[in-house]
Amino acid sequence: MAATLQTRVTAASEWRALGTSVRLVVTDPALLDSCNLLLARHLAEVDAACSRFRPDSELAALDGAQGRPVRVSPLLAEALDVALRAAEATDGAVDPTVGSAMEAIGYDRDFTLVREDDRPIRLTVRRAPGRRRIHLDRETGTVTVPPGIRLDLGATAKAWAADRAATLLAETAGCGVLVSLGGDTAVAGEPPADGWQIRVQDVTGTVDETPPQGSYTTVGLHSGGLATSGTAARTWRRDGHDLHHILDPRTGLPARTPWRTISVAAPTCAEANTASTAALVKAEGAEHWLTKLGLPARLVTKEGLVITTPGWPNTAKGAGNRATNPHRGTAA
Template identity: 80%
Template sequence: MAVSLKHRPTQRTTAAADWRALGTGVRLVVTDPALLDSCNLLLARHLAEVDAACSRFRQDSELAALDTTAGRPVQVSPLLAEALSVALHAAEATDGAVDPTVGSAMDALGYDRDFTLVQEDDRPVRLTVQRTPGWRTVHLDRATGTVTVPPGVRLDLGATAKAWAADRAATLLAEAAGCGVLVALGGDTAVAGEPPAGGWQIRVQDITGPVDETPAHGSYDCVGLHGGGLATSGTSARRWRRGDQNLHHIVDPRTGLPVRTPWRTVSVAAGSCAEANAASTAALVKGAGAERWLTRMALPARLVSQEGLVITTPGWPTNPRGAGNCATSSHRPAAA
């Protein structure tokens, strides 16, 4: 699907709901205010199903059950099979920069529970370079609905599952309600159905926190999203300290350690939120030259360096700050 980013004022009336699920902020916006409550109920049900299938932090989740399969092929639900398929496709599309086999590395860094609990734990960790097993070690047979995970390999779908859940929810709700729908899960936003006039106005910012608390001098853009998805990944939003180590949640599969990158945040627009998320996360891992990779992929993107320098790729609106009304949704760094 082609992605069109423009900036015109929003005219159609919308209604929004904000809450939390999957360890992040949830924002639902619909173009028919009368349908907001029913859409919100459907969204809550969908996200609960995703959590039960894909959570790395729930012992009763389907994903956690794969830890005990000892390399045997096991049947999984269609929902988990779809999430795994998206994760493996993201790994292939990014040359392994986004890899679902980083679960054990995340655990070793102390990110083994909900992030609010991670922040409260100050036990030291020992950082050692250890390449992750690699996504090619995982076999998914979509025809039989079976998955084979080698012994000792722990999966983490955090880099793709939220974006995929946003895509799936936006499409389901738009079809059910017959109106335009925006679903934002942290830094991942998907839209479906007929958009408001001028598109879904989204503020893309580089400083974590509510829009009204963002300094006036902070770096941000306001863009209109007409279809597909938009994702922002960064190394500043989810950080924690263990002993004398400052850590963050973007792991380099080549080392199993938090990535060292010249980019503070990367925002990407694509035909789906899952594609945008994979590309924005991969850009952080790829580091220097990521803007050239995104250009070759024909993905509109906005990269902000650690020093605050903003670089954009073809297709990203030039000088859009302050253009139009950015009230529909706010995009800030969040977990990938």
């Protein structure tokens, strides 16, 4: 008997959390509401543990510890472990000790408020202290952060939270799940027959533009994660300087890179986002580095030239029009 593929009906919802857009899609519409509640609860827990902008968060509590070991929740310990492993895997191109540098360029509050801030800043080169200064003891559940070092988990936390949420929801609901947090996309469970159709685009306007402006394509994701990092999103101007949120830990300043966006697919969204962010920082060496890692990637130069690594589907510009309702994977 010949097997037939049936397209699964999906249902979706969108809202905001963690200072970014949240998109949830499930293959069983009857379970959307319950999955929404579970996802909202999970993201609230992540925010309480990992937010750099909440004075009552666990992460903020580390600032006043003055180098003393602090017992943290398993959730923050896991998030910090992901961040430290990302720093190790990228030779420090992604580093959680850039918190002070982020504050120095004015990114010290929710991004919706950053552009409205007119306080003067002074851009100075300051190398990030580095991952080796942070001690995480998983057995005792304690973290030791030396005085003067502030942590920022922004390069990994959203992607890790998307992975965690997608797995949790798929196991609980027993259906296919897609979770996207600001474009960091993770999928789990049984996917639609043709995979999750995700539109990868360069942000030149709003993410709701149809058709989108700029270079874009659509890919089918069956498992794992997909992330896009870029220097065109989360930008602001201060004291005559054009700034963005991708910092080079070697300088503590916005990375100077030839790439506008880099999209990467990987076994997890955390791995994908780590690689896309690190590749921006690695600048001219990004394509070779991603190819060496065996990660399918799409790199777009500031001039709009699209370059792909082996494994990335070769689709023509504008291929996103083939999908009836693609899920956005915009730059974060």
